[in-house]
Amino acid sequence: MKKRTDQFYLVREDMLSEAMLKTIKAKMLLENGKFNKINEVVKEVDLSRSAFYKYKDGIFPFHTMVKEKIITLSIHLEDRSGALSKLLSLIAQTGANVLTINQTIPLQGRATITLSIETAAMTADVTVLLGKIEELDAVVKVELIGSGA
Structure with a gap:
């Protein structure tokens, strides 16, 4: 067996x-x-x-596996004026709530942003949010690095 x-x-x-x-x-x-x-x-x-x-x-379905209330994202962002602001606005538009933000000093024109986000009030699936983030011009890479209650 x-x-x-x-x-x-x-x-x-x-x-x-x-x-x-x-x-x-x-x-x-x-x-x-x-x-x-x-x-x-x-x-x-x-x-x-x-x-x-x-x-x-x-x-x-993937979205049911990441349906916990808090997720952590790692985002590689180009060092452009207003890039972080656009990212945070997009997250707010989905109904998610940013709990923590950590940003590295930009090196070679890129910074790594680590966000902890509460997703309980989101109007869409986490996969939709990840897709929208990836579509932002300044975003180089997005990774879901953790989820939990």
């Missing part, structure tokens, strides 16, 4: 099997209240009950 591990991997959606993707869809339909019974939801997504039960406790 295989030993169960609690090790997690981040896998791109197109790498998942069809049964795994249907399991995620079925779980979302159950969570949203569109269906109350597993028999109904597996029929809706064209998935066997055995496949649903096989994957239901082991596959989760």
Whole structure:
């Protein structure tokens, strides 16, 4: 018998099997209240009950894994006037609350910003926030380096 591990991997959606993707869809339909019974939801997504039960406790959308209230980001930012201000404005627009900011002295035109952010009041998923941050002109790199309650 295989030993169960609690090790997690981040896998791109197109790498998942069809049964795994249907399991995620079925779980979302159950969570949203569109269906109350597993028999109904597996029929809706064209998935066997055995496949649903096989994957239901082991596959989760990324946003549910980082749904804790506090996340820590590391952001490499170009040393430009107003860059930090734009970053903080963007975070505020999502409903997140900045708890701490640490910034290195800019070297070779870049600074590293470490932000602790409370996400409880956010209007979107953390993945949406990360995407918006990456789109800012002065942002070179964004990493989620921690999450917790």
